[in-house]
Amino acid sequence: MQPGQPFVISLVLLAVLVLLCAALAATLGFLQIPLQEVGTVFSAKLLQRPLPQEIDATTVSVLFNVRLPRILAAILIGGALALCGAVFQAVLLNPLADPYTLGISTGAAFGASLVIVLQIFGLALPTAVSVPLFAFLGGMATLAVVLYLAADDNSLSSTTLILAGVIVSAILSAAIGFFKFLADEQVGIIIFWLMGSLAGVSWGQLYMLAPFTLAGVLVLCAFGRDLNIMAAGDRTAASLGISIQRLRLFLVCICSLLTALAVSVAGIIGFVGLIVPHFLRHLSGPDNRVLLPYSFFAGALLLLAADTLTRAVLPSEVPIGVLTALLGGPFFCFLFKKRQKDGGIF
């Protein structure tokens, strides 16, 4: 599919679908709230009108302080992870790449578990600030190390980047394992964080997450055509006027920033970045001008649905990272096998 009128229409439909799902998700939970009431509360908040008398203060509080931030975080994080997956796949010319390939999220996880271990050993760090901060710094520091390792390769080729990412990830995973060992009885906190969860997302975290994510999404979506051309190889892309190294570095940095932000809020949520673009490529073709915006919306839908499932439908809350991996993994295996049978390259 190429960008054009049908594409714009389907994009608008997707956006509407995301809004509808968000409204539906807001009604579900321990406290069932009718859709109508959800509508009344949000329109009143949005238009800054006083709330009608008959609505309970608890309902408002649950909707506005608990569910809404969580829903918005699911949309932003799901969208960002899927979009970054699509961009990483195009930049690294590897359909199996995702925000995890370069070790960014392992680095973020390392940062977060470092804080938790330090707290166990009596260092008084405020959890609410330092876990996201260290996660973010860990992710960006990992990117710096990966880029340093790959820097002597003048063309910053995808193979070098992926290999460097795998090496750094392996070292960091070992370090996280050691932290778990050190944490001894309190290992649960680290593990829960490593498995990812959107529970307890606050407005404060959203204020940090939303502007950067939205800006990053807009920037990334502007490079669809350049990403298409990168698939034709470095020499062709360069002869079409693209500064490959600079563009590759720029896009990898933006995606890492978004990933580190997402991980710092919600922990590690796997498979969204891998599955969503991969699945969409089947439906709409590989054109990144179309694929990138689609990935954002589809990722948002997927994570919102998964989070609502674990929050409101399942009898007890399963960590969202586990749920996405359990649902996404087998699906991915199916796609993988099917593609081999169809004789296509991955």
Place this chain on the structure above:
Amino acid sequence: MAAYSKQERPLWQLDGVSFAYRDKPALKQINCVLESGRCIGILGPNGCGKSTLLDVLAGLLQPQHGRVLFQGKSIRQYRRRDLARCLALVPQNFRIRFDFSVREVVEMGLHPHLQRFALPTAADREQINTIMQQTDILALAERPVTRLSGGEQQRVAVARALAQRPQVLLLDEATASLDIHHSLAMLELLKNRVADGQLSVIAVLHDLNLAARFCDELILLHEGGCHSQGPTAHILQPHVLQAVYGVEAAVQYNPFTQSQQVSLRLPASSPPCQ
């Protein structure tokens, strides 16, 4: 030289150009002038720097020594995008990842002519169709390019380069994976465009007989240096080929192809391939 008007200015002028990959020299002290409106062939044995020279001409590699003037101005002073509007490169072994359709790949050639969010116009699409027809890939237009044979992919690569509306087309062994029919058809198409004054072609070629038929002028590279340059008939001489390739050659005018044709053999004294 002062009589040179703007039109007569050479496409490229290379003064003492040397290029090395890390410490492995690839080009040594190349001096040459390439005029426009011709088919110029670059020949030479394996590893003599042909592809490197092409990349230097395209501005993709910056030589460590010497200067490269493109249309009278240092090639460093051009913006990438401006160069892409007049120079197109067909690389060796064109491969594309992901299942783009043939049409999508050919349309990539429009990139330097389009604004960031612009879509191809009706005229652009018309032109793309014409080019696909000329390169005999119109029937494949909606097929994924990853499922095509090597020769078909190579034709897609040439079509993509032509869609760039270049003044100069740089070919890096673009006919290597084409069958005889499509090699001749491709070179004929390009030669006609050159004859019409729409295009100049700089082609790295392996096949001496194709070069003899197709090129007005040849540059012979040997061990990173420019061995000789001149009209095709002057360069395709037995003693020149002997010096560069180490083979015995017989060169005759062939009335059937209406060009010089070369027959080659290893010298009697040469040891057989080990």
